[in-house]
Amino acid sequence: MTLKAIIFDVDGTLADTEDGHRKSFNKAFAENGLDWNWDVALYDKLLKVTGGKERIKYFVSDFLKGYTKPENFDDFVKHLHAIKTGHYTAMLREGSIPLRPGIKQLINDARKAGITLAIATTTTAENVTALLEVGLGKDWASYFAANGCGDIVPLKKPAPDIYNWVLNELKLAPQDCIALEDSYNGLRSSLAANIKTYITTNPYTLKQDFTGAAAVLEDLGDLPSFYKMIGLRA
Numbered sequence: 001m002t003l004k005a006i007i008f009d010v011d012g013t014l015a016d017t018e019d020g021h022r023k024s025f026n027k028a029f030a031e032n033g034l035d036w037n038w039d040v041a042l043y044d045k046l047l048k049v050t051g052g053k054e055r056i057k058y059f060v061s062d063f064l065k066g067y068t069k070p071e072n073f074d075d076f077v078k079h080l081h082a083i084k085t086g087h088y089t090a091m092l093r094e095g096s097i098p099l100r101p102g103i104k105q106l107i108n109d110a111r112k113a114g115i116t117l118a119i120a121t122t123t124t125a126e127n128v129t130a131l132l133e134v135g136l137g138k139d140w141a142s143y144f145a146a147n148g149c150g151d152i153v154p155l156k157k158p159a160p161d162i163y164n165w166v167l168n169e170l171k172l173a174p175q176d177c178i179a180l181e182d183s184y185n186g187l188r189s190s191l192a193a194n195i196k197t198y199i200t201t202n203p204y205t206l207k208q209d210f211t212g213a214a215a216v217l218e219d220l221g222d223l224p225s226f227y228k229m230i231g232l233r234a
């Protein structure tokens with residue numbers, strides 16, 4: 001198989017963002033008079049559900065006792081999530097969440113080698129823009145042939161929808177591509193789309209089940225050996 005495209009997950013893969021998300025959720029809750037505080041241990045459990053809006057609903061349904069949902073609960077969750085996204089993008093624009101080791105170099109080397117790049121993420125387009133404008137510069141969007149984010153598909157990871165959407169945009173077969181992921185949910189999603197997947201772990205996902213991954217790496221600090229694995233001649 002000749003490698004034609006690399007499809008990147010965002011949170012936990014391009015950058016170690018989840019604790020930034022967690023802190024932003026807590027700011028949004030506090031600003032709305034809610035005494036909900038997601039500490040690291042609780043957030044670790046809540047990460048079972050992808051998507052910020054879905055995660056808030058999961059928290060309310062499975063972890064909160066004696067909470068009475070307001071009438072327009074869906075709208076309330078959207079409102080909370082929008083406020084959270086405002087805090088999170090502000091955090092990104094301050095430059096407080098850098099790209100993970102090797103990511104920027106991999107993107108540059110892959111582009112030079114003529115390999116197509118794409119994004120397949122559960123997070124919002126707003127968050128991807130804020131992260132990559134800082135991490136890759138204002139022309140970042142031109143590096144990616146497809147940018148699959150959040151709500152553009154009916155089902156979020158671990159469903160394969162976002163990866164199938166990207167494959168359709170790229171007009172490539174799964175066998176022509178590889179995916180870079182960090183989590184169990186992400187791996188389930190890319191494998192369900194039949195894409196060979198490499199995992200880079202982070203503190204939130206270290207102990208998750210990565211059965212089926214082509215390799216599980218701590219990070220991309222050693223690019224030459226990763227290039228050998230994926231057949232990229234930089």
Ligand code: XBP
Nearest residue numbers: 010011021050051052121122123124
């Ligand atoms: C990880 C997620 C996202 C983030 C929170 O996405 O599941 O929901 O945790 O971001 P990825 P939002 O697929 O990039 O690993 O609040 O914008 O959903």
Ligand code: MG
Nearest residue numbers: 009011012182
């Ligand atoms: Mg991820």
